[in-house]
Amino acid sequence: MGGFSVQGFDLPAFVAATLAEDLGEGWPGGGRDVTSESVIPAEARFAGVMDSRDAIVVCGLPIAEAFFRSLDPDMEIALLCEEGQSVPPGTDLMRLSGNARAMLTAERAALNTVQHLSGIATMTRDYVRAMGETRAVLLDTRKTIPGLRHLEKYATRTGGAQNHRLGLWDAAMIKDNHVLVAGGVGEAVRRAKAAGVERIICEVDSIDQVEAALVAGANHLLLDNMSTDELRACVALVGGRAPCEASGGVRLDTIGAIAATGVDFVSVGRLTQSAPAADIGLDFTPL
Structure with a gap:
């Protein structure tokens, strides 16, 4: 899971809990991606590209990488942008290739995270710019989603707050x-x-x-x-x-x-309370 670290945030535990929720662990018949298992051969491989459809401030790519690697440790992943980088619409953010089932199972968790954190970072950067040439510093607040505070505050820092x-x-x-x-x-x-x-x-x-x-x-x-x-x-x-x-x-x-x-x-409470998700997609191609 690379060198990504946020004080107070346990990345492996977050990845495990998020995937367990999506896979329905603990529910009768849960613990699996029924769609991918029934439709995609176990040995199938995909290549994928995650890209921005909006102008955004990039945030959360190392976390998305961790979701994919947790299901396919040998997946080839290239992060194409730095955290905090401002990019125009159509920018490729990540390229990956590996087990198709793993990609499809991790896709939504990875996208949700990057969309949410990039949305916060993008709104934060907008507010910083709107403050103009003043000495004031933008602060975030405790108006965060329970369980996501450390990540959301990481996103506001990434945006410049x-x-x-x-x-x-x-x-x-x-x-x-x-x-x-x-x-x-x-x-x-x-x-x-x-x-x-x-x-x-x-x-x-x-x-x-x-x-x-x-x-x-x-x-x-x-x-x-x-x-x-x-x-x-x-x-x-x-x-x-x-x-x-x-x-x-x-x-x-x-x-x-x-x-x-x-x-x-x-x-500004709305940085974490009301930031819209960034429009980011992930397209796959069979190998």
Whole structure:
């Protein structure tokens, strides 16, 4: 499965579980590709080409390779593009040849993965470009499909974003419900500080919450659903004492103006929540 590695992600386990799901392991009569077994001779061999039908940012090819190799370790596979490469429609991404049944059985899992991850990487690159010549950095969020977080965050990195929190463990993010229970922004931040949390992100939805959060010890402010005028005012008030992140309802047509307010970061949930799958196909030829 080559040298592909994403921290926290177990590629062999992902491949095994995905194929087991598709093959119906554990179901009565499951554990096999009934169509390929009944139609394709066991010794048949195919050549195949995976190509893009859209302009995309390539992401996930090493994972697709792992699906094919798990069913035919001797399959000949050539990855024709680098991860993160922008390619035009009609670009060949991968060539392969080997056992026909293995190719057909792994095809959907391989394509689903590359289509999904390339879709995320492509949308991410679009947002990065739309931010223009500002100093703001694009962040992703925890709005990921359960079980796919590490892969989806790999895809946003491939597209040019920076990962925000990987989970609930690597930073405190104090939001409105935490503030509600604690009795105020300052008290919520003080409690996190007293608990020894080093990285404290505090959401504020009005400028009058900013000073209380900073005085209590917040070292990152999430400016939630603010207008560009409100963002500029908050950035001026903070005066560099903590990074400022704009969040909430950010769209491709608004991110440029938001990034230009002087914020350090802009976070966008739709990168992982709403990215459309890239149009990628895989065509086979009998050998």
